[in-house]
Amino acid sequence: MTALLTVKNLRVTYPTRTGVSEAVRGVSFSLGRERLGIVGESGSGKSQTGRAIMGLTARNAIVETDMLKFGDIDLMRIPARQRRIMRGKSIAMILQDPKYSLNPVMTIGRQIVETLRTHERIGNREARQRTLSMLEAVQIRDPERVFTLYPHEVSGGMGQRAMIAMMLVCSPELLIADEPTSALDVTVQLEVLKILDKLVGERGMGLIFISHDLRLVSSFCDRVLVMYAGKMVEELPSANLKNATHPYTKGLLNCLPQIGVHRHPLPVLDRQPEWAA
Amino acid sequence: MTGILVVSEMVVEFDGFVALDRVSIDVLEGESFGIVGESGSGKSTLLRAVAGLNHFDAGGLMVDGQAYSSKRRQRRFYRDVQMVFQDPYASLHPRQTVDALLREPLIIHGLDNKEERIARALDEVGLGIGFRFRYSHQLSGGQRQRIAIARALITEPKILLLDEPTSALDASIQAEILNLLEQARARHNLTFVMVSHDLGIVNHMCDRLVVMKDGRIVELLTSRALETREFSADYTHRLFVASEGFSSGRTAPPAPEAS
Numbered sequence: 001m002t003a004l005l006t007v008k009n010l011r012v013t014y015p016t017r018t019g020v021s022e023a024v025r026g027v028s029f030s031l032g033r034e035r036l037g038i039v040g041e042s043g044s045g046k047s048q049t050g051r052a053i054m055g056l057t058a059r060n061a062i063v064e065t066d067m068l069k070f071g072d073i074d075l076m077r078i079p080a081r082q083r084r085i086m087r088g089k090s091i092a093m094i095l096q097d098p099k100y101s102l103n104p105v106m107t108i109g110r111q112i113v114e115t116l117r118t119h120e121r122i123g124n125r126e127a128r129q130r131t132l133s134m135l136e137a138v139q140i141r142d143p144e145r146v147f148t149l150y151p152h153e154v155s156g157g158m159g160q161r162a163m164i165a166m167m168l169v170c171s172p173e174l175l176i177a178d179e180p181t182s183a184l185d186v187t188v189q190l191e192v193l194k195i196l197d198k199l200v201g202e203r204g205m206g207l208i209f210i211s212h213d214l215r216l217v218s219s220f221c222d223r224v225l226v227m228y229a230g231k232m233v234e235e236l237p238s239a240n241l242k243n244a245t246h247p248y249t250k251g252l253l254n255c256l257p258q259i260g261v262h263r264h265p266l267p268v269l270d271r272q273p274e275w276a277a
Numbered sequence: 278m279t280g281i282l283v284v285s286e287m288v289v290e291f292d293g294f295v296a297l298d299r300v301s302i303d304v305l306e307g308e309s310f311g312i313v314g315e316s317g318s319g320k321s322t323l324l325r326a327v328a329g330l331n332h333f334d335a336g337g338l339m340v341d342g343q344a345y346s347s348k349r350r351q352r353r354f355y356r357d358v359q360m361v362f363q364d365p366y367a368s369l370h371p372r373q374t375v376d377a378l379l380r381e382p383l384i385i386h387g388l389d390n391k392e393e394r395i396a397r398a399l400d401e402v403g404l405g406i407g408f409r410f411r412y413s414h415q416l417s418g419g420q421r422q423r424i425a426i427a428r429a430l431i432t433e434p435k436i437l438l439l440d441e442p443t444s445a446l447d448a449s450i451q452a453e454i455l456n457l458l459e460q461a462r463a464r465h466n467l468t469f470v471m472v473s474h475d476l477g478i479v480n481h482m483c484d485r486l487v488v489m490k491d492g493r494i495v496e497l498l499t500s501r502a503l504e505t506r507e508f509s510a511d512y513t514h515r516l517f518v519a520s521e522g523f524s525s526g527r528t529a530p531p532a533p534e535a536s
Contacts, residue, residue: 041447042418156316185315186474186519193523212447219523255452257481259520260504265456266481269449 003030004174004206005053008067012048012057023048023061025230031174035200035207037217037238039252040227046210049227050176053208054093055083070174089119092167096179098159102151108135108162109147112169119170134165138195157188161195168199174206182211193220214241214252226252229276248275279339281306281468282327282436287336289319289326289492296322298492299336304436309462309469311479311486311500313516319492320472324438327470328360341435356386359429363441365421369413375399375424376409382432398427401464402457419450423457430461437462439471443478455482476520480504488513 012024024045029036040046052063055075068075070091075083095101103111112131116122122130128147135143138161151159160180167175180196181189197220200207211217218224218238226234226249234246244250251269282304289297297319304310314320325331327338332347339345345354362368369378379395388394396406402423413421422442429437442458443451455478462469473479479486480500488496488510496510508514 041449187315187515190519190523197523214448215522252448255449257452257455257475257477259477259480259517262481264459266452268452268456 003032005031006067006069010065012052013062022230027232031206033204033206035221037209037221037224039214039217044227045230046227047178050178050210089170090172091174092172094163094167094177094180097183098163104151107148107150112166115166116169134169138165156184160192176208178210280304281341283339285337288334289322290334296492300494307466309483311483312472313479313486314489318489320489321440324440324472328438356432357435359434360438361425361429361442364445365418365425368425369421374410374412379428379431386432398431402427418446422454436468441473
């Protein structure tokens with residue numbers, strides 16, 4: 001069986017006035033129908049990796065790769081039109097903050113119907129039906145009402161559920177979730193993650209979960225990829241997180257305050273220049 | 278026994294919406310006091326009402342034995358009570374240098390030896406004098422939060438109000454800022470009131486905490502009780518479960534390891 005996604009030596013560079021800025025420097029991995037977590041701090045290139053796979057990198061950036069394949073399709077070679085058709089249909093992406101990533105002047109229902117009708121030839125009535133059942137699947141209690149609401153009329157947790165509904169309504173094979181819960185309250189976070197967990201499991205899709213929260217990712221994903229300064233520094237199964245070898249991964253795990261563990265001062269990361277080499 | 282900061286039966290309304298509903302806290306001198314809750318629970322409103330950034334409609338506020346009303350307060354109050362905000366990208370003036378940012382509170386409060394104080398404040402937050410003529414956009418998030426802390430400490434306050442001081446920062450930077458705050462508290466015998474949604478941080482930083490929901494205090498706990506799970510409110514329990522991370526039953530979350 002071929003992998004769902006194969007990435008080999010992905011590089012994303014931004015030309016700037018003072019030379020090139022390398023956001024992603026040689027990331028390689030392959031993904032089956034599993035959950036892969038990508039963890040790193042801001043500026044580590046984790047979001048840029050996700051965006052490059054989606055084909056959503058800013059226009060002035062240079063994306064280079066030895067191989068970027070979705071199944072048997074070479075994503076770097078297909079025309080933009082075909083890529084556009086795949087986006088949302090085969091590969092979907094959940095963004096961080098529903099406040100900024102939903103269209104503010106369109107009702108939630110219409111946005112989801114739009115996604116459906118862009119990718120499938122179905123009638124209005126059927127699209128509406130599927131949207132409502134999708135909203136129900138993300139545990140929105142009153143889908144008929146939420147269908148008619150604008151994004152500003154719902155809470156953050158509700159907005160993110162609507163976003164998940166929109167991304168899953170076309171049953172993509174690969175879902176990229178870029179910090180899907182970091183804008184939400186801790187208690188709401190868990191609810192949203194449970195929904196995501198259930199739907200991803202039921203539909204058997206591949207998931208790339210991008211987050212800065214190593215502990216959260218390790219409890220949610222099968223495998224974790226740790227990035228630092230645009231590079232992969234470590235890849236390991238979530239269960240073996242304790243056996244991490246790279247000092248950055250260890251430092252990240254160690255520096256979080258935990259209930260019942262008293263360490264004053266907290267251990268901090270002692271960044272070594274060779275990590276970024 | 279009354280503390281250095283006493284809030285009694287405070288009510289804050291915004292156009293009929295009750296954001297704070299008869300909230301009382303009593304913070305002892307030198308203590309680190311935590312406020313936990315989700316967004317909309319009123320935790321930031323409470324902090325802002327104490328700082329004088331929000332009005333309050335009823336109830337009392339007493340700082341260091343002195344009662345204050347919702348309206349104008351003496352200048353001394355603003356010197357004794359300082360605040361550090363959540364987002365260091367939004368809380369520093371983008372067109373002022375670090376020097377100007379730190380100088381302003383000194384001018385307002387008429388403090389002498391300005392040069393020396395600015396140098397000392399920068400040194401204390403671990404940045405050094407080299408940062409003095411930079412703009413905030415030239416700094417990283419952690420460095421900006423250090424500047425915000427320096428700005429708060431420069432008036433030699435007694436109480437520091439911290440509104441989610443690390444939630445906009447990376448986990449690795451968070452540890453550095455929390456350590457810095459603890460150092461400053463020990464050195465100046467400061468009283469902290471810290472708002473956070475992260476029970477781990479509050480447990481690490483604070484002696485006592487209140488849990489807030491829908492503008493009310495649900496529960497008052499000691500940090501110790503949090504560790505031994507001696508809390509009664511259902512909502513506290515939910516927060517506690519959430520802080521332990523995601524668990525689908527598919528994979529058990531890694532047990533916290535002691536070190």
